[in-house]
Amino acid sequence: xxxxxxxxxxxxxxxxxxxxxxxxxxxxxxxxxxxxxxxxxxxxxxxxxxxxxxxxxxxxxxxxxxxxxxxxxxxxxxxxxxxxxxxxxxxxxxxxxxxxxxxxxxxxxxxxxxxxxxxxxxxxxxxxxxxxxxxxxxxxxxxxxxxxxxxxxxxxxxxxxxxxxxxxxxxxxxxxxxxxxxxxxxxxxxxxxxxxxxxxxxxxxxxxxx
Amino acid sequence: xxxxxxxxxxxxxxxxxxxxxxxxxxxxxxxxxxxxxxxxxxxxxxxxxxxxxxxxxxxxxxxxxxxxxxxxxxxxxxxxxxxxxxxxxxxxxxxxxxxxxxxxxxxxxxxxxxxxxxxxxxxxxxxxxxxxxxxxxxxxxxxxxxxxxxxxxxxxxxxxxxxxxxxxxxxxxxxxxxxxxxxxxxxxxxxxxxxxxxxxxxxxxxxxxxxxxxxxxxxxxxxxxxxxxxxxxxxxxxxxxxxxxxxxxxxxxxxxxxxxxxxxxxxxxxxxxxxxxxxxxxxxxxxxxxxxxxx
Numbered sequence: 476x477x478x479x480x481x482x483x484x485x486x487x488x489x490x491x492x493x494x495x496x497x498x499x500x501x502x503x504x505x506x507x508x509x510x511x512x513x514x515x516x517x518x519x520x521x522x523x524x525x526x527x528x529x530x531x532x533x534x535x536x537x538x539x540x541x542x543x544x545x546x547x548x549x550x551x552x553x554x555x556x557x558x559x560x561x562x563x564x565x566x567x568x569x570x571x572x573x574x575x576x577x578x579x580x581x582x583x584x585x586x587x588x589x590x591x592x593x594x595x596x597x598x599x600x601x602x603x604x605x606x607x608x609x610x611x612x613x614x615x616x617x618x619x620x621x622x623x624x625x626x627x628x629x630x631x632x633x634x635x636x637x638x639x640x641x642x643x644x645x646x647x648x649x650x651x652x653x654x655x656x657x658x659x660x661x662x663x664x665x666x667x668x669x670x671x672x673x674x675x676x677x678x679x680x681x682x683x684x685x
Numbered sequence: 686x687x688x689x690x691x692x693x694x695x696x697x698x699x700x701x702x703x704x705x706x707x708x709x710x711x712x713x714x715x716x717x718x719x720x721x722x723x724x725x726x727x728x729x730x731x732x733x734x735x736x737x738x739x740x741x742x743x744x745x746x747x748x749x750x751x752x753x754x755x756x757x758x759x760x761x762x763x764x765x766x767x768x769x770x771x772x773x774x775x776x777x778x779x780x781x782x783x784x785x786x787x788x789x790x791x792x793x794x795x796x797x798x799x800x801x802x803x804x805x806x807x808x809x810x811x812x813x814x815x816x817x818x819x820x821x822x823x824x825x826x827x828x829x830x831x832x833x834x835x836x837x838x839x840x841x842x843x844x845x846x847x848x849x850x851x852x853x854x855x856x857x858x859x860x861x862x863x864x865x866x867x868x869x870x871x872x873x874x875x876x877x878x879x880x881x882x883x884x885x886x887x888x889x890x891x892x893x894x895x896x897x898x899x900x901x902x903x904x905x906x907x908x909x910x911x912x913x914x915x916x917x918x919x920x921x922x923x924x925x926x927x928x929x930x931x932x933x934x935x936x937x938x939x940x941x942x943x944x945x946x947x948x949x950x951x952x953x954x955x956x957x958x959x960x961x962x963x964x965x966x967x968x969x970x971x972x973x974x975x976x977x978x979x980x
Contacts, residue, residue: 527866527867528865528866528867528870529867530874531870531871531872531873531874532802532872532873532874533802533873533874534874536798536802536803537801537802540801570717571715571716571717571718572716572717573760573796574796576872598717622716623927623934624710624715624716624717625716625717626934627716628716652926653927653934
């Protein structure tokens, strides 16, 4: 049944995903297994297929909607049983930049991998990133920019986090078309991620989860 | 000047202009500022840029209206000024070119995703393009360029709406493709062949590609289009992808490099060559040189 669940994610069938999650719960399957072997396993395949250009943005968006439909049902149980997420990440597109397709994809991949994602949207001020990270006790801040002209805002976020004494406590990862690994080093960010799947790997590495 | 399509049908290759955003940022456009707000706050910049591209030898000048649809302008709270913003962009270019060049109204994507992938209704999208495009009833143009499209459904709506408003004005529609190991696809998964069929069916006169990651891939994309259709093609390439050097970003493809590569385009059926992000009047002047017979 969990295989069927992950297949339904691939085809983006939200109704099927929701009803399979319900069935799995009714059959007393461990919520953690439903999450890992059903939903996360399915989204991992979605991510791989997207990476190898077998499927495209519309397919990923539909799969993400199906994943959300399943999570809505599963989440209360995960909370009840005290199963923690593998990590909490605040993400957003930096101030002055209104491009959020890439950032949304990263959010989908992170959620699909079992992270708790607090998405601040686009045009997000440095203060908002830092405050949200503190308030939500996030371990990572993820910054996105598409424009060469908004990249410098990333440095402002890093500086602000340093001022607040968050260095080492909250890691900052960056991504987006014009950004590079060199740029991440230059501004003192902890890592550069070249795509959504890489962001998942990167977040796992930072938090020391396999 | 002959009507644009007639000129093309005689086998001529027309030169369009280069980047607008790159030029505006050099002239003080701030990060986070709406590029089209310049049309009302500093229209003299539009005249200056049009003059530079005209002097570089461009036959077609685009208006600073890429994000001039109400859906896009709404992101800056400027949607209620849609008509003035678009009309002024045309007026500014017209004041410079008079009848020495063609003017094309640039229309970029809405930035929205259509249902079921996003939350936007086709009707909402149609209404947005309609509002932007009605400016050409007040300020006539010689062409409409619907560009940087990645979703064929959105591009189709844009082309059909333009066709309804302007039955007799040439419509050019171009999409942006990524180079993948499996071939060229837009981020929404549209192939060159699907784009060619869909855009022509929707009513476009000229089709092709813009933006992207440099002239080498654009040459390949043009060749793919050429295999699918005999319709005239337009190619407007980026000057490569931005790279960083000493804390500054620059586009790597130099004018002469791009111009040399552009020589191959006409044999694939390309009838309009221009530039996208990172290209400057120097790029356009260099391409003009290679297009001039005897060079």
